[in-house]
Amino acid sequence: MSYPASRLARILISVGISWLLLPVNAADNKPSRKSQAAYQRGVKADQAGKRDDAIAAYSEAIQADESNSAAWRARGKDYLAAGDNDKAAADLEQAVKVQPGDAQSYAARGDFFLATKQPERAIQDYDTAISLKLQRTDAYTGRGNAYLATGKYQPAIDDFTQAIKLRNDNAEPFKGRAMAKAALGQYRDAIEDFDLCLSRKSDSEEAWVERALSYTSLGDYQHALEDLNAALKLNPDDLRALRVRGAVRERAGDDYGALVDYGEAIQRDPKDMRLYLARGAVYARLKKFRESLQDREQAVQLDPYSADAYIARGGSYHLLGEHEKGLADRTLAISIDPNHALGYMARGNAYFLLGRYDEALADLQKALALDPSNADTQRLAAQAQAKVDEAVQKAMVKEKAPDTGVVVLPGVVEPPAKVEAPKPEPPKPEPARKPEPTAEIKPPVPTPPEPKPEVTAPKPEPTAELKPPAPPEPKPAPPPAAKPKATAPKPEPSKPEPTGEVKPAQTAPKPRTAEGYHALARKLLQDEYFAEAIEEFTEALKLNPSHALAYNGRGWAHFRLKQYAEAISDFDHAIQLNPTYANAYVNRSAAKRSSGDKAGAEADQAKARELTK
Known part of the structure; x- marks a missing residue:
């Protein structure tokens, strides 16, 4: 599975600026004041979208103190975003060199290796960063993407799951885990994760296209086409979405619709050989053999x-x-x-x-x-x-010699007496033979x-x-002719919920404060013990009915148990207590969408985007 460098760079930049604000490892030397001041100017320039000004400020920080690994790291990230990979590689190498204990520098270099299609080297750097106690969703998401690129799908799923536990409002790990599940043929589980991704980031073109591929693998062409239409609405120039929609239309029997999509894609990218081969195949099926030959000749050229x-x-x-x-x-x-x-x-x-x-x-x-x-x-x-x-x-029949009835024994010197041959009978006209088929015979299709x-x-x-x-x-598997239960894709085994005989949190004494119950509930939520988490969030709310975080957490637990009405009610309470709570709007959007209220889901998504601008 390939990852275009431009897409990965955009993802890394979108999450990378927040890393710049973190201090370096406490064991490392603190940069000089002049270097730190220049570095902070660079961070502000990055946040304002002024990359050139940021690079200049980071350069000033490095000149003031070459041991400032954060400045090397930040400038390297900006060079990567600008497409100057050589300078990016040099800066990130230097960041690791001047502060060998800085976990963030290893993670940043891992991001670089992933963006430049060196996933094995990326995994090594992410391993080092995580071993240095960098417990961040970005690091696990990056390593998950690197595993995905090398075809190691189960380790990828494990890393994306850990990233989600650390921060479940980030769309990227849900998308990555969905893609890994789809690669393993777990299409229904993949669609569920794509749903969670899109509930957090509805403008993710890639998620729409990838979910369409999962629907196609299940033979659900209608939903696949709806997803591809959504991707093209977001970006009408998305060539991949056009190619996939053409393919799905072929699968659905709409050859003329496929011709329209392939033709439009060719107009936008006339040098994509694959598009000519695809359109040529459709022309051949429609018995437009000359048009098919023209497209295939173009592919050869x-x-x-x-x-x-x-x-x-x-x-x-x-x-x-x-x-x-x-x-x-x-x-x-x-x-x-x-x-x-x-x-x-x-x-x-x-x-x-x-x-x-x-x-x-x-x-x-x-x-x-x-x-x-x-x-x-x-x-x-x-x-x-x-x-x-x-x-x-x-x-063999043609070359067989005529039988004269004479037997010659080995070692006989004298030839045997001649036997008069029978007189030949007048020739009989042979019946006309059906000519043997020539090049016109064709094997079955x-x-x-x-x-x-x-x-x-x-x-x-x-x-x-x-x-x-x-x-x-x-490459999705073709849809089965029938869908018996025995052949449906099996969902990945999920962690069983405790039955009441064993509750991992019960080994410690019960907390006596709202915050204590809230912290315990959050731990249960991370470990996916949703029913037990609801109990602890409820205890927290009894002690503090104004705890917006607890309402949001309990709502999420209800959502994961598919108790959508209860989830929406809790998210309502969280928003009433804190009208600027963007994450509660995102979560309520997911619950409304799952309960069939698409209009309400879109409204909540719009409000969340407004609050996070």
């Missing part, structure tokens, strides 16, 4: 080293009856990638169309060696084998390969031409 593009163009040639050209393109594809299973399958198909069954069989056997489980290749190989066997049998969420490879076409594999995009 954009990437002359793409085996997939040559396989696709070869398919168009076959559809137009130009089988020799199709064979040539499939041969080129194999020369580009000698281990391309689909390339051998496609060329085997071309040989079959030309009636060259022995060569077809050789290629299809090679394809099966590379991909033994491909059912389409197995079927076509069986047909080719049958044709080869038939040809061999005919050749192969079953299309497993569809992918961002379908950029051709779908099944009206002939035996084979399709190239889809370009690398997240």
Whole structure:
């Protein structure tokens, strides 16, 4: 799974400025007053969005005291945001060097490695930061994203969960955990986390698109299209959302709608080879073979080293009856990638169309060696084998010598007496033979390969031409024909709630103050003991009925137990006590959305955004 550097940089900057305000490790030397003053000016410039002024102030701080690791770290972050990766790397390296015990510097360098697509190095730095007791949601979220980028989905889920426990109003860890669950095929659990992410940050384009992919994997195309429309409403130039919507429309049988989306995407990015392959596949399915060939020729021109593009163009040639050209393109594809299973399958198909069954069989056997489980290749190989066997049998019959009835024994010198051969009978006219089929015989159309969420490879076409594999995009499993309970995706096992026999908080004496009960309830909430947390929040409210934080916490516990009416009531109380309580509005928005009150949810989201400006 890839993470564009520009997106990661925006995420890191959005959460990174607050890190700058934190003091360095207490064990480290305190910078000089002049350096500290310049550093604070840099922080204020960053908060005002004046990056150049901030960099100048941090440079002044470094000149005044080179041991000021916070200034090195802050300037490195700004260089990263400006796209100057070399200067960013140098500054962040220096921040670690001057203060080896500063956990924040390791975390900042981890952010840099993640943004520049070096996730393994990022994990090492996050490990060091966390081992130095940096218990911040940003550090766990960063390491979770690094695990996600390396395909280590369960460790990613663990880190995102820890980030959520530390701060559950941050949308990013919910989104990251949802993406990890989707990668493991836990689509329903993923959708639940995407819901929580969007309830906190409704303008997250990526979350809308990713949730659409999860819906697509479950065969819920209607909700997928609604999510993609929401993403495009936020950003009409979101090319990925356009590509995915085109693919979903294909899956839903709306080929003309898919053509519209692919065409619009091509207008905005005419150099994306995958878009031409995707549109070419739709044209072929609509029997617009010339238009399909034009798109596939354009794909070859954009990437002359793409085996997939040559396989696709070869398919168009076959559809137009130009089988020799199709064979040539499939041969080129194999020369580009000698281990391309689909390339051998496609060329085997071309040989079959030309009636060259022995060569077809050789290629299809090679394809099966590379991909033994491909059912389409197995079927076509069986047909080719049958044709080869038939040809061999005919050749054996044709070459068999006539039987004269004379037996020659070994070691006999004298030839045996001649036996007069019978007179030949007048020749009888042979019945007319049905001509052997030629290149016009086509094998049955192969079953299309497993569809992918961002379908950029051709779908099944009206002939035996084979399709190239889809370009690398997240790949949801195809929807099942039926949805029996036994085959539905199983949710990830959740932590069981205590039954009353064991309550982790009961080992210590009960607190006697509202704050004591509140602290105990918060700990239970973090550990996901929601029913027990409600009991302790209630005790806190008995002692202090004006405790807005306790109402908000108890409301969240009710929400997690899907007790939406009780949750909304508690959030109402929290807001009445503190009308500027943005987090309570965010939480009430989530509860209203889950209970079906979308208008109320949107209103609460708008109020929360207003309060956090």
